[in-house]
Amino acid sequence: MDGTERxxxxxxxxxxxxxxxxxxxxxxxxxxxxxxxxxxxxxAYRALVTYEPDRIRELKQRxxxxxxxxNVVRNRVRGVRPRLVELNGSEPDxxxxxxxxxxxxxxxxxxxxxVAGLPPRYREAVVLRHVQELSYQEAAHxxxxxxxxxxxxxxxxxxxxxxxxxxxxxx
Amino acid sequence: MTTLTTDLKRLxxxxxxxxxxxxxxxxxxxxxxxxxxxxxxGTVYVAWNRQGVSAASRSASAAEFEEWFRKExxxxxxxxxxxxxxxxxxxxxxxxxxxxxxxxxxxxxxxxAVLRKTSxxxxxxVRPYGWVAREIGRPAAVRAVGTALANNPIPYFIPxxxxxxxxxxxxxxxxxxxxxxxxxxxxxxxxxxxxxxLARTGVRYQGVKTTKIFCYPTCHTGRHALEKNLVWLxxxxxxxxxxxxxxxxxxxxAVA
Numbered sequence: 001m002d003g004t005e006r007x008x009x010x011x012x013x014x015x016x017x018x019x020x021x022x023x024x025x026x027x028x029x030x031x032x033x034x035x036x037x038x039x040x041x042x043x044a045y046r047a048l049v050t051y052e053p054d055r056i057r058e059l060k061q062r063x064x065x066x067x068x069x070x071n072v073v074r075n076r077v078r079g080v081r082p083r084l085v086e087l088n089g090s091e092p093d094x095x096x097x098x099x100x101x102x103x104x105x106x107x108x109x110x111x112x113x114x115v116a117g118l119p120p121r122y123r124e125a126v127v128l129r130h131v132q133e134l135s136y137q138e139a140a141h142x143x144x145x146x147x148x149x150x151x152x153x154x155x156x157x158x159x160x161x162x163x164x165x166x167x168x169x170x171x
Numbered sequence: 172m173t174t175l176t177t178d179l180k181r182l183x184x185x186x187x188x189x190x191x192x193x194x195x196x197x198x199x200x201x202x203x204x205x206x207x208x209x210x211x212x213g214t215v216y217v218a219w220n221r222q223g224v225s226a227a228s229r230s231a232s233a234a235e236f237e238e239w240f241r242k243e244x245x246x247x248x249x250x251x252x253x254x255x256x257x258x259x260x261x262x263x264x265x266x267x268x269x270x271x272x273x274x275x276x277x278x279x280x281x282x283x284a285v286l287r288k289t290s291x292x293x294x295x296x297v298r299p300y301g302w303v304a305r306e307i308g309r310p311a312a313v314r315a316v317g318t319a320l321a322n323n324p325i326p327y328f329i330p331x332x333x334x335x336x337x338x339x340x341x342x343x344x345x346x347x348x349x350x351x352x353x354x355x356x357x358x359x360x361x362x363x364x365x366x367x368x369l370a371r372t373g374v375r376y377q378g379v380k381t382t383k384i385f386c387y388p389t390c391h392t393g394r395h396a397l398e399k400n401l402v403w404l405x406x407x408x409x410x411x412x413x414x415x416x417x418x419x420x421x422x423x424x425a426v427a
Contacts, residue, residue, distance in 0.1 A: 018183075041195050
């Protein structure tokens with residue numbers, strides 16, 4: 001196994017949960033989320049093998065994977081559906097944290113459906129800021145938009161999620 | 172009562188499904204995939220990756236196969252749907268039509284040479300360990316050949332069952348003991364009983380009087396000779412003394 005492969009293996013293990021959570025919030029269901037997450041890493045792999053060592057060293061992996069995942073989702077929505085990857089055996093329910101206030105998986109999935117139902121620009125902003133907990137700066141960078149735009153989209157997206165127009169206090 | 176933003180944060184803590192990383196690494200060829208196939212030999216577990224088929228075993232269960240693979244090959248292995256044509260390739264390969272690529276990475280160059288040479292032995296024939304050793308240019312390494320074949324990660328497909336003891340006895344077999352070796356050879360059309368009888372009487376080679384060529388008893392070139400023209404030879408020296416030369420196909424001795 002060469003250096004790139006080792007790096008990729010570490011990247012997958014380190015970021016798989018984050019990328020999957022991002023994909024789930026963007027697509028609204030676990031099956032699509034797994035496809036998106038898998039596609040994201042496959043694209044990352046195909047890019048990595050062409051990169052010079054310097055470029056790989058300077059790579060901000062997390063931000064990079066976020067951008068790839070956003071593009072994968074956008075391309076699917078546009079109907080340029082990437083070749084489906086064979087998935088094997090659906091995952092059984094795995095226990096989520098049982099600490100106080102933890103949502104049941106079914107409630108999380110319901111929330112993911114609502115988030116995924118937002119118009120794309122609000123959805124992406126809300127997901128990066130509140131699901132992935134990026135700063136506005138980081139989210140703006142990942143989306144290639146001005147910080148002000150992202151703030152406005154997050155604000156509007158949260159409002160839509162609450163399903164009303166009352167003043168938001170946690171923003 | 173949790174607020175919307177705390178709920179969203181929890182959504183960000185969702186874990187990737189079990190096995191996600193393994194499936195992904197298998198997809199890019201960094202781990203192997205496996206499934207089980209119904210074959211002429213019964214249920215066989217087969218692992219593959221981008222380089223080709225990497226292991227096979229008649230394990231009793233998926234768990235047993237996974238454990239064996241990790242120990243034997245030293246990589247991770249994940250259950251997966253096989254490529255569309257793999258089942259057909261497996262059938263063909265076991266019927267003697269070769270179309271399969273093998274991944275022998277992780278084996279020493281010597282072990283690779285032994286296994287590649289063994290793959291050249293036609294279905295329905297057998298060769299002694301010493302033949303493999305001589306053919307790969309390491310005539311003294313007969314025991315090492317035996318060890319390399321015992322550790323063959325892809326039995327049945329790389330036909331280590333076609334390599335037998337120097338004296339013609341069937342010898343041992345990692346893929347299920349001498350009985351399994353005997354039954355696979357019989358299935359392939361080797362007259363095991365006859366072979367063992369010849370071995371007991373000290374016969375190593377079969378000569379054909381009309382052509383003055385001597386072969387291993389299972390060599391297909393000697394198969395159509397008339398019974399009355401056959402002579403049974405005990406060693407190379409007496410064969411040559413009687414005017415026979417070694418067959419150029421099965422190469423029972425170095426061709427001068």
